[in-house]
Amino acid sequence: xxxxxxxxxxxxxxxxxxxxxxxxxxxxxxxxxxxxxxxxxxxxxxxxxxxxxxxxxxxxxxxxxxxxxxxxxxxxxxxxxxxxxxxxxxxxxxxxxxxxxxxxxxxxxxxxxxxxxxxxxxxxxxxxxxxxxxxxxxxxxxxxxxxxxxxxxxxxxxxxxxxxxxxxxxxxxxxxxxxxxxxxxxxxxxxxxxxxxxxxxxxxxxxxxxxxxxxxxxxxxxxxxxxxxxxxxxxxxxxxxxxxxxxxxxxxxxxxxxxxxxxxxxxxxxxxxxxxxxxxxxxxxxxxxxxxxxxxxxxxxxxxxxxxxxxxxxxxxxxxxxxxx
Amino acid sequence: xxxxxxxxxxxxxxxxxxxxxxxxxxxxxxxxxxxxxxxxxxxxxxxxxxxxxxxxxxxxxxxxxxxxxxxxxxxxxxxxxxxxxxxxxxxxxxxxxxxxxxxxxxxxxxxxxxxxxxxxxxxxxxxxxxxxxxxxxxxxxxxxxxxxxxxxxxxxxxxxxxxxxxxxxxxxxxxxxxxxxxxxxxxxxxxxxxxxxxxxxxxxxxxxxxxxxxxxxxxxxxxxxxxxxxxxxxxxxxxxxxxxxxxxxxxxxxxxxxxxxxxxxxxxxxxxxxxxxxxxxxxxxxxxxxxxxxxxxxxxxxxxxxxxxxxxxxxxxxxxxxxxx
Numbered sequence: 232x233x234x235x236x237x238x239x240x241x242x243x244x245x246x247x248x249x250x251x252x253x254x255x256x257x258x259x260x261x262x263x264x265x266x267x268x269x270x271x272x273x274x275x276x277x278x279x280x281x282x283x284x285x286x287x288x289x290x291x292x293x294x295x296x297x298x299x300x301x302x303x304x305x306x307x308x309x310x311x312x313x314x315x316x317x318x319x320x321x322x323x324x325x326x327x328x329x330x331x332x333x334x335x336x337x338x339x340x341x342x343x344x345x346x347x348x349x350x351x352x353x354x355x356x357x358x359x360x361x362x363x364x365x366x367x368x369x370x371x372x373x374x375x376x377x378x379x380x381x382x383x384x385x386x387x388x389x390x391x392x393x394x395x396x397x398x399x400x401x402x403x404x405x406x407x408x409x410x411x412x413x414x415x416x417x418x419x420x421x422x423x424x425x426x427x428x429x430x431x432x433x434x435x436x437x438x439x440x441x442x443x444x445x446x447x448x449x450x451x452x453x454x455x456x457x458x459x460x461x462x463x464x465x466x467x468x469x470x471x472x473x474x475x476x477x478x479x480x481x482x483x484x485x486x487x488x489x490x491x492x493x494x495x496x497x498x499x500x501x502x503x504x505x506x507x508x509x510x511x512x513x514x515x516x517x518x519x520x521x522x523x524x525x526x527x528x529x530x531x532x533x534x535x536x537x538x539x540x541x542x543x544x545x546x547x548x549x550x551x552x553x554x555x556x
Numbered sequence: 557x558x559x560x561x562x563x564x565x566x567x568x569x570x571x572x573x574x575x576x577x578x579x580x581x582x583x584x585x586x587x588x589x590x591x592x593x594x595x596x597x598x599x600x601x602x603x604x605x606x607x608x609x610x611x612x613x614x615x616x617x618x619x620x621x622x623x624x625x626x627x628x629x630x631x632x633x634x635x636x637x638x639x640x641x642x643x644x645x646x647x648x649x650x651x652x653x654x655x656x657x658x659x660x661x662x663x664x665x666x667x668x669x670x671x672x673x674x675x676x677x678x679x680x681x682x683x684x685x686x687x688x689x690x691x692x693x694x695x696x697x698x699x700x701x702x703x704x705x706x707x708x709x710x711x712x713x714x715x716x717x718x719x720x721x722x723x724x725x726x727x728x729x730x731x732x733x734x735x736x737x738x739x740x741x742x743x744x745x746x747x748x749x750x751x752x753x754x755x756x757x758x759x760x761x762x763x764x765x766x767x768x769x770x771x772x773x774x775x776x777x778x779x780x781x782x783x784x785x786x787x788x789x790x791x792x793x794x795x796x797x798x799x800x801x802x803x804x805x806x807x808x809x810x811x812x813x814x815x816x817x818x819x820x821x822x823x824x825x826x827x828x829x830x831x832x833x834x835x836x837x838x839x840x841x842x843x844x845x846x847x848x849x850x851x852x853x854x855x856x857x858x859x860x861x862x863x864x865x866x867x868x869x870x871x872x873x874x875x876x877x878x879x880x881x
Contacts, residue, residue: 503862543602550834
């Protein structure tokens with residue numbers, strides 16, 4: 232059965248989940264593909280995985296293109312593997328033309344780990360659907376958790392809204408910057424400062440690295456924090472030479488310990504679960520709106536609004552009354 | 557009454573709309589502020605404006621920072637004013653720390669037109685709410701239409717998802733690029749190619765302008781189009797010297813004529829109205845979800861999902877059944 236196709240029979244689901252839990256990379260890949268495609272079996276997959284989720288450490292890694300995210304991810308995986316941890320990597324790229332269905336080790340630069348059974352690597356792209364990744368990524372994280380990963384790294388490209396949403400999946404969000412990229416200013420503008428738990432100044436052997444380091448420290452110093460709130464750590468690294476990676480992991484561990492100590496881990500995970508449930512419920516309502524009066528309700532109201540006969544709020548009221556609200 | 561505050565009495569709305577229709581810039585500014593703040597009077601404002609909307613030409617203008625959007629907007633406004641058209645400008649910047657409530661002529665660079673009664677200029681920022689601008693911008697466009705603008709220019713910064721959504725408001729979307737900014741490649745990645753009706757190669761007197769022009773023409777040539785579909789126009793301009801602006805307007809007019817000729821204008825406006833109605837309905841449902849069981853329904857389900865007791869789909873079902881679905 233091709234990886235590109237969905238589940239044929241719902242009796243396949245328990246078997247597939249069992250195989251994924253046994254560490255079969257093909258079963259894991261298959262489940263992620265189901266999630267990415269929004270397969271009808273998704274509900275059943277989610278139900279089968281639920282008991283095994285909520286235990287892994289979720290780390291988000293983000294930064295502008297060219298900042299060294301993949302190299303850093305690669306080195307983080309190597310270090311976590313040395314500690315004996317099973318690691319899952321989701322590389323999320325909304326702009327990638329790459330169209331899912333990938334087998335493990337689909338990215339050449341990750342080939343160091345392609346033959347390591349303790350590592351799952353997977354690229355995900357949005358396939359042109361707005362909000363598609365935001366919906367699929369949490370489910371993909373659940374698959375990797377269910378498959379026994381101790382750590383799941385979610386690597387996102389760029390610093391846009393979609394990335395901020397994806398980063399909100401993580402227990403700890405690591406933001407990479409590099410000297411001379413103006414990232415510090417961009418970070419402030421894009422709201423990255425608020426989501427970063429750890430900053431990594433990568434390519435720290437280059438000119439301007441000290442300036443970047445101090446810029447970020449300065450920004451952190453200026454930003455408001457409630458008493459007892461986490462102060463983002465700033466770490467220097469040269470990922471291409473595997474330098475500073477221990478410091479990155481130490482900062483992540485420190486943040487994780489802080490989260491647990493302050494009860495924040497539970498709070499963050501509940502907030503994430505709430506957002507996930509709400510998104511699923513709203514998607515279901517949206518689908519139902521699309522089928523009202525055989526699909527004619529919304530287009531007919533839209534015609535009236537476009538012609539000025541009705542205002543959009545009154546039209547929304549009529550739509551909701553059709554939903555039985 | 558301060559511009560920063562909402563409507564005190566609902567009897568103010570008809571008077572405010574009447575004043576806006578008479579061309580009172582303060583009344584227009586006040587209505588846009590109501591829209592931006594999501595004031596409770598919004599429904600009444602929308603109802604009062606409905607009969608006067610749907611007539612203006614909506615032009616979207618987008619491109620990376622530094623490409624010359626404001627200069628181009630400024631020159632476009634000057635040319636449209638010469639034709640005797642009333643022009644509204646909404647400058648939408650999701651990353652701007654600027655916090656609304658602005659009076660007209662709030663942007664220094666637009667001061668050429670600040671004292672011209674036929675021009676309304678307004679900056680809008682998202683004020684940190686995801687999706688906030690996407691919801692408020694269509695209503696702000698309605699205010700400017702209602703106030704008698706013949707043309708509404710919606711200027712957005714950047715080429716991210718939010719900008720694509722905002723651009724979808726327009727009848728005609730103009731994408732600005734500049735030589736040597738790698739915009740052509742970025743455009744393909746960000747899906748800009750699909751939304752651009754007119755490309756403007758600004759700063760066309762600089763090195764690399766011809767290369768940029770031919771890159772874009774090449775991309776357009778390679779992209780798939782159904783027979784009879786619009787082929788994006790590419791225009792050269794030097795907005796800082798007011799060169800090429802006539803060509804930009806000619807390309808916009810040509811696209812507008814094409815839209816009308818092919819019945820596309822009606823289709824686009826209906827699609828936009830549908831998206832707007834749906835967004836309002838979903839926001840209402842979301843608010844209702846938040847109040848279920850005195851606000852405890854979602855947090856309680858989220859706790860169960862976070863602990864693995866429930867999967868998120870089953871939780872969403874329970875939430876929907878609480879909504880009376």
